[in-house]
Amino acid sequence: MAWFKRNKQALKKVKIPEGSWIKCEGCKEIVYRKEIERNLKVCPKCEYHFRIDARERINLLFDEGSFIEADEAITSGDPLSFKDSMPYKERLKFNAQKTGLNEAAVSGTAAVGGRTVSVIIMDFSFMGGSMGSAVGEKIVRAVERAIEQKTPLITVSSSGGARMQEGIFSLMQMARASAAIGRLKNSSIPYISILADPTFGGVTASFAMLGDVIIAEPRSLIGFAGPRVIEQTIKQQLPDNFQRAEFLLEHGLIDMVVHRREIKAMIGKILSHLTLPE
Amino acid sequence: MRYYLEFEKPVQELELKIEELKRLSNGSDLKISAEIKKLEKKARELHSQTFADLTPWQKTLVARHPERPYTLDYINMMAADFVELRGDRRFSDDPALVGGFARVGQFPVLILGHQKGRGVKERISRNFGQPQPEGYRKAMRLMRLAERFKKPVITLIDTPGAYPGIGAEERGQAEAIANNLMEMSQLKVPVISVVIGEGGSGGALAIGVGDRLFMMEHSVYSVISPEGCAAILWKKDGNEIGQQEYALAAGALKLTAQDLLASKVIDEIIPEPLGGANMNPEQAAKNLAEAVTRTLEELSAKPAGKIVEERYRRLKKLGGFVAPKAV
Ligand SMILES: [Zn+2]
Numbered sequence: 096m097a098w099f100k101r102n103k104q105a106l107k108k109v110k111i112p113e114g115s116w117i118k119c120e121g122c123k124e125i126v127y128r129k130e131i132e133r134n135l136k137v138c139p140k141c142e143y144h145f146r147i148d149a150r151e152r153i154n155l156l157f158d159e160g161s162f163i164e165a166d167e168a169i170t171s172g173d174p175l176s177f178k179d180s181m182p183y184k185e186r187l188k189f190n191a192q193k194t195g196l197n198e199a200a201v202s203g204t205a206a207v208g209g210r211t212v213s214v215i216i217m218d219f220s221f222m223g224g225s226m227g228s229a230v231g232e233k234i235v236r237a238v239e240r241a242i243e244q245k246t247p248l249i250t251v252s253s254s255g256g257a258r259m260q261e262g263i264f265s266l267m268q269m270a271r272a273s274a275a276i277g278r279l280k281n282s283s284i285p286y287i288s289i290l291a292d293p294t295f296g297g298v299t300a301s302f303a304m305l306g307d308v309i310i311a312e313p314r315s316l317i318g319f320a321g322p323r324v325i326e327q328t329i330k331q332q333l334p335d336n337f338q339r340a341e342f343l344l345e346h347g348l349i350d351m352v353v354h355r356r357e358i359k360a361m362i363g364k365i366l367s368h369l370t371l372p373e
Numbered sequence: 374m375r376y377y378l379e380f381e382k383p384v385q386e387l388e389l390k391i392e393e394l395k396r397l398s399n400g401s402d403l404k405i406s407a408e409i410k411k412l413e414k415k416a417r418e419l420h421s422q423t424f425a426d427l428t429p430w431q432k433t434l435v436a437r438h439p440e441r442p443y444t445l446d447y448i449n450m451m452a453a454d455f456v457e458l459r460g461d462r463r464f465s466d467d468p469a470l471v472g473g474f475a476r477v478g479q480f481p482v483l484i485l486g487h488q489k490g491r492g493v494k495e496r497i498s499r500n501f502g503q504p505q506p507e508g509y510r511k512a513m514r515l516m517r518l519a520e521r522f523k524k525p526v527i528t529l530i531d532t533p534g535a536y537p538g539i540g541a542e543e544r545g546q547a548e549a550i551a552n553n554l555m556e557m558s559q560l561k562v563p564v565i566s567v568v569i570g571e572g573g574s575g576g577a578l579a580i581g582v583g584d585r586l587f588m589m590e591h592s593v594y595s596v597i598s599p600e601g602c603a604a605i606l607w608k609k610d611g612n613e614i615g616q617q618e619y620a621l622a623a624g625a626l627k628l629t630a631q632d633l634l635a636s637k638v639i640d641e642i643i644p645e646p647l648g649g650a651n652m653n654p655e656q657a658a659k660n661l662a663e664a665v666t667r668t669l670e671e672l673s674a675k676p677a678g679k680i681v682e683e684r685y686r687r688l689k690k691l692g693g694f695v696a697p698k699a700v
Contacts, residue, residue: 166696174636174693175627179606228694235689257574257596259605262626263638266596267691269575270582273551274558274688281559297596299547300535300575305555319547319575320537328537338542346543 119143135355144312144355149201149218152251156359157205164203166236171229175262183260194221202233208363213241215250224254226298227261231268238275241284247366248286252303256296269301276305285369290317308365309349311340376440380431387416420648430620432629435591436570440651444486444529450658452477461510469500470508472515478666483519485512486529503536506549509579513553516560525563525669528580535576550579557582559681563672565665568592584684585668588630590645595628
């Protein structure tokens, strides 16, 4: 549905614009680019968390050199032979060149404080992090890997939702991913879901909200329907903090809002609790 | 008089003419009677032809036809002893999603579905069939109850989508849908889902994870509405979009029952009477009941563990990805 609209909107915002000085989205101050990069892409003045890509996320969350990619050759087919201003197949190629990724999610195994985990990291720069069949398949396989190898599952979401260009097949990925998580929950394998800006639509309404523990980055926009769509539907102005991580925390929808710098340590702590007694 | 869609106008004209002739003749004039018979045949053929050649966008309009039978209509026509159960036990009762226990043929079942309203007042009170989180949570509560008493679950899908509102977000619309997808995939009783009208995205899927997915002949099911899709693709730089763009988008999305059967996303198409289910709701309900009871006979013979396992395998096949050949 409507979540794609916001996806488009969000795409216009560049993660970190070129040039040595940039304007912070959070405080609108002009900040020195290098300073932001040194600071994990967090504004030193207002703590605004800029979007980061899958590689940066991997470096941030997991033990150095521990990530081993899996299923990297899984790519989207074109089940609808979809074409708008560009055939879908070409759009995929274009996005692959732009991002150096072949899909909107990277998956594999990694370690957090020496403990092996199965991971899925979404990347918003690839078609707005949208979930099509390839992303769905990578999720299913990562969850099944977690079950087989009895390793915790960690997902990082950043997505506009289901991918329109694959029609009903994208929608079905919501069911596939959720069903896989359901099987994981028949065991004592923990699942930590991390939500980054933005997380919407079919991703929120499937695996992302199914974490045993859900962590969001400060100020991230998270929801089912995009704010623009809601505004058009109800014809009212939305409250200030609407769909921000802090709003979700206040409404009991997530467990915590954690600064980017502290997420890795928090994962370690949570995993130390979510283990069975010897 | 019935409600005619734009593309049914030629049929409407013929039918008006027939009415007019009937009024003039009072049945005594043989010449006029013959003419009426001829015109009636012509109208039927034209109607039949129109419906045989419906475009995906026209199908979408038929699927949303205001006189089409809704969930409660089907329940009234095909089920006996229906007892509606209400409320999610947490916040409220959502009239956009209804359900309860009933008997279909010899099968005791839980039957639930989206409910659009008929007429302005009921449309508003049922929120045009767009559930809040409470609707999905009520559905899950009832499905758990059905599981405890080993009753198969029939879900009828007919919604433009889950409601996009402030309250819905505050109360976890996404979580409610996600939880249903997960829980339904493990339900230990047979689940049959039928798209009876409009299958609008996650809000439709949230009661649509099951062992069989059927669609009524003139229903649609899609990740986004043709209007939404068209807006994303073509409403740029202040461009106006309309019927033409919606029609293009509807075609591109491959959302008809026939498209979805061809791509093996659904298992079966349930035939509708000529001119759509609204022309003969009783017949549509009979066809639906026949498909459901026939399928329940097959599914009821399976042990619960097997049903859940096969449901997962069925889901796993629903992908349009390309995997590398195993080395
Ligand atoms: Zn700032």
